[in-house]
Amino acid sequence: MNKKNQHVVPCGEDWAVRGAGNNRATKIVDTQAQAIIIARKIAINNKSEVIIHRPNGKIRDKDSYGNDPFPPKG
Numbered sequence: 001m002n003k004k005n006q007h008v009v010p011c012g013e014d015w016a017v018r019g020a021g022n023n024r025a026t027k028i029v030d031t032q033a034q035a036i037i038i039a040r041k042i043a044i045n046n047k048s049e050v051i052i053h054r055p056n057g058k059i060r061d062k063d064s065y066g067n068d069p070f071p072p073k074g
Contacts, residue, residue, distance in 0.1 A: 006039035
């Protein structure tokens with residue numbers, strides 16, 4: 001099974017979902033919210049992470065859907 005993390009990245013005026021290490025986008029959509037939904041579905045299936053980037057490219061947030069090596073304490 002492919003365990004690639006999914007990145008939500010700016011793509012011109014649009015947003016793209018891109019697997020880690022891929023040069024080509026898996027999907028390009030109009031809004032970041034749409035891209036997050038798509039990336040989350042892929043990450044759940046792959047038991048990987050979603051890394052959400054800001055328009056400037058910096059990481060905004062991460063969500064893990066696999067075996068988290070550092071689960072929250074609580």
